[in-house]
Amino acid sequence: MENPTSDGRLTADDLALLRRCEPILCFNRGEQFYPMDVDRFLADARLCIQRPNAEAQEVVPRGQLDAVALGQTSQSAVPGTVEFLSVAEPLTAAQVLAFRKSSTLKEFHVGPGRLVRVGLLARFVDLLFSVSLLLRGKAPGGFAAGSAVQYHALQAQDERYTYYGRVVRAHGYIALQYWFFYAFNDWRSSFHGVNDHEGDWEMVTVYAAQNAQGAIAPCWIACSAHDSDGDDLRRRWDDPDIEWLGEHPIIYAGAGSHANYFFRGEYMPAVVVPYTQRLAAIGVRLRRLWARLGQGDEPSEREAEGFRIPFVDFARGDGVRLGPSQQHEWDARLLQATDYTPAPAWVDGFRGLWGLYSGDPLGENAPPGPRYERDGLQRKRWYDPVGWSGLDKVPPPNRTTEALIEQERRLCAEHDELTAKIEEHASLVSGLELEMAAMQSLQQAGRHSVITQQRLRALNADLEQSKSARAANEIAQERCRALAAKVAAGDFGDPRAHLHRPALPSTPADVRLGRLAAVWSAISIGVLLLGVAALVYFSGYLAPGILVLLGVYGFFEALFHRDVQVWIARLVVALASVTALLLLLRFFQPVVLGVVVLVGLFIIVDNLREVLT
Amino acid sequence: MKRPLGVILIGGLLLLQGLYLVAFASTVAYFTVVPEGRDVWLLRALHFTGLAAEDLISAALVGGLGVFIVISGIGILRLHPWAWLVAMALQGWTLAVFLLDYFTRGQSSYSTALLSVIIVFYLNSRTIRRTFDLVRRREAMSAGPPLDSRNAMATEPEIPAGSAKSA
Numbered sequence: 001m002e003n004p005t006s007d008g009r010l011t012a013d014d015l016a017l018l019r020r021c022e023p024i025l026c027f028n029r030g031e032q033f034y035p036m037d038v039d040r041f042l043a044d045a046r047l048c049i050q051r052p053n054a055e056a057q058e059v060v061p062r063g064q065l066d067a068v069a070l071g072q073t074s075q076s077a078v079p080g081t082v083e084f085l086s087v088a089e090p091l092t093a094a095q096v097l098a099f100r101k102s103s104t105l106k107e108f109h110v111g112p113g114r115l116v117r118v119g120l121l122a123r124f125v126d127l128l129f130s131v132s133l134l135l136r137g138k139a140p141g142g143f144a145a146g147s148a149v150q151y152h153a154l155q156a157q158d159e160r161y162t163y164y165g166r167v168v169r170a171h172g173y174i175a176l177q178y179w180f181f182y183a184f185n186d187w188r189s190s191f192h193g194v195n196d197h198e199g200d201w202e203m204v205t206v207y208a209a210q211n212a213q214g215a216i217a218p219c220w221i222a223c224s225a226h227d228s229d230g231d232d233l234r235r236r237w238d239d240p241d242i243e244w245l246g247e248h249p250i251i252y253a254g255a256g257s258h259a260n261y262f263f264r265g266e267y268m269p270a271v272v273v274p275y276t277q278r279l280a281a282i283g284v285r286l287r288r289l290w291a292r293l294g295q296g297d298e299p300s301e302r303e304a305e306g307f308r309i310p311f312v313d314f315a316r317g318d319g320v321r322l323g324p325s326q327q328h329e330w331d332a333r334l335l336q337a338t339d340y341t342p343a344p345a346w347v348d349g350f351r352g353l354w355g356l357y358s359g360d361p362l363g364e365n366a367p368p369g370p371r372y373e374r375d376g377l378q379r380k381r382w383y384d385p386v387g388w389s390g391l392d393k394v395p396p397p398n399r400t401t402e403a404l405i406e407q408e409r410r411l412c413a414e415h416d417e418l419t420a421k422i423e424e425h426a427s428l429v430s431g432l433e434l435e436m437a438a439m440q441s442l443q444q445a446g447r448h449s450v451i452t453q454q455r456l457r458a459l460n461a462d463l464e465q466s467k468s469a470r471a472a473n474e475i476a477q478e479r480c481r482a483l484a485a486k487v488a489a490g491d492f493g494d495p496r497a498h499l500h501r502p503a504l505p506s507t508p509a510d511v512r513l514g515r516l517a518a519v520w521s522a523i524s525i526g527v528l529l530l531g532v533a534a535l536v537y538f539s540g541y542l543a544p545g546i547l548v549l550l551g552v553y554g555f556f557e558a559l560f561h562r563d564v565q566v567w568i569a570r571l572v573v574a575l576a577s578v579t580a581l582l583l584l585l586r587f588f589q590p591v592v593l594g595v596v597v598l599v600g601l602f603i604i605v606d607n608l609r610e611v612l613t
Numbered sequence: 614m615k616r617p618l619g620v621i622l623i624g625g626l627l628l629l630q631g632l633y634l635v636a637f638a639s640t641v642a643y644f645t646v647v648p649e650g651r652d653v654w655l656l657r658a659l660h661f662t663g664l665a666a667e668d669l670i671s672a673a674l675v676g677g678l679g680v681f682i683v684i685s686g687i688g689i690l691r692l693h694p695w696a697w698l699v700a701m702a703l704q705g706w707t708l709a710v711f712l713l714d715y716f717t718r719g720q721s722s723y724s725t726a727l728l729s730v731i732i733v734f735y736l737n738s739r740t741i742r743r744t745f746d747l748v749r750r751r752e753a754m755s756a757g758p759p760l761d762s763r764n765a766m767a768t769e770p771e772i773p774a775g776s777a778k779s780a
Contacts, residue, residue, distance in 0.1 A: 572705035
């Protein structure tokens, strides 16, 4: 890797390229926080330290912190110690109410909301998740509003929208990183999302490389979205779904979460509920067994990661747009040094959190800076920006033909090796065949003949395998040549071929679920609990009553999600399973006897068949 | 697509069952209308799928159910996806009646229940669902519409008016 840290100096060409491919960020109506410069954030921040089993202590008071001082803070040697910044002051309930009435938050309309789009079980777990906020450490109430008031005051003084640029050359690509710092992530309190936390770092990377004509041009783009990585994060420049304005990609930021998406719409990222991995793994094992019996579908690997609660991330793009030729243009800053300016000291020097540390294990703590993870190690997107989006497997356009020629050369060498091996084995096989023929007339050759036959069988199998591998190799060579010809003609194939589970917005059908469904979703869990309470109090048939109640609920859920067929099938299979269990218990002895008789008959028939043949 | 043997068997069984119910209901109706037929004790003892065919209304219900089963049997034989659902629903009804009887009266028709269990698991198997084109339809439903139409759902974002600010 040619430029892995902030030590590499940026050239004028790098800066020009950064400006040339600046993204356009589209926000929702009602968004409270936009990308800002860290200097103004730090001017109002205090630096604190949280040691294990102790109260947080202020290390640097408000007004004495700047970018240089932050970069020079010393890392605590005590394990478990967390350094963090703190800026926002929480508002009182009355102040929050006044803020909501006067702010642009009222321009945001939630629509059918997430509850209507997720299942009953997910809603129930979500209820527990929300209740757990009372027990967990979290960003205090009124904190988001407090931060918004402070941010708006700063913007009123000097309106600025900032990104921090970084350029890394690796694997033949020039990764142009655009980092965005937000004063607050108010996804939970303002947009019904998962979490709130002070400070938020998000990023968009444009990958440029030399094209066939030798000119540098953008060829891929990747967005940070909820800590994911891999192939699904990136899109190719010629993907018809991606929107561009000249060479500026158009990106949609999630309301409050500031996660970046390629398409406008409403996304449903799922959050894995902690401590549910074991339960999910048992469920997956049972479903695999069920699938092996020919019933149901094979569960995916993701399902074993834990129980997931879907949340809606609104990236409608109907609000403010930032970027070239938009309402507000970028104030560009750098994370690396140039010949004239040093790199900001905090990039390498500050490993703490860029906002309040609430002690919550589930996402209400502020994030660390662009370079570091919470454990102090480097982020993958920082030390390997090309590998972060899985692009290290893909040669840049100008090197694709070269890579194909190289692969064809490897295949040729492998072909030669296989041919030599085939000739050698064919010669051995014919020698052994002749040896067998020669030994046939000898009466004492029994044992030798058996050994020779075994060798012959093994060699023949090996020979067939080599021939098959050589045939496949020839096809691969032909395909490589054909692909090289296509690439030379400028055809790089399907731009979406690398995608497995890309983040896509909800379908229009989901978004337009009826008002009745929305009302049902809002009240269903509460009514279910009331129903259970009524059953406990009034009815002697608690278990059957709960089952019937859940069945009725399932039916309504299925009706609203247009999934009645699946509901009927599941209900009938459940009834059949219970019946099968009852029959097994009722006729246990005859069933066991029947199985023993069947096994006995099978063994007799099988053995007799062997004896008779 | 080739019709599996099990599907032919289930389709045939449903046809037989449906025709039997229609014939049974017609007989009951006939004897109910004819005054001396009301005393045929055998009719009171006969129960099928939870409906006692003792009077005209019950007979009509059983007859209707029979027609329904005949239609689903024909659908099953012609591999229609809706027939798969109807057949499953009918087996669900049978099983629900069995379980209700079992838990309230302590006894029920075990042979009918066993047959229903076998039919349900057979119809629910991946191979049969694929035969009825249900797997592909389900996958298509979960994949949602093509991306172009997803994008079409959002309104064109408006660029708020205001002066451009240089960097």
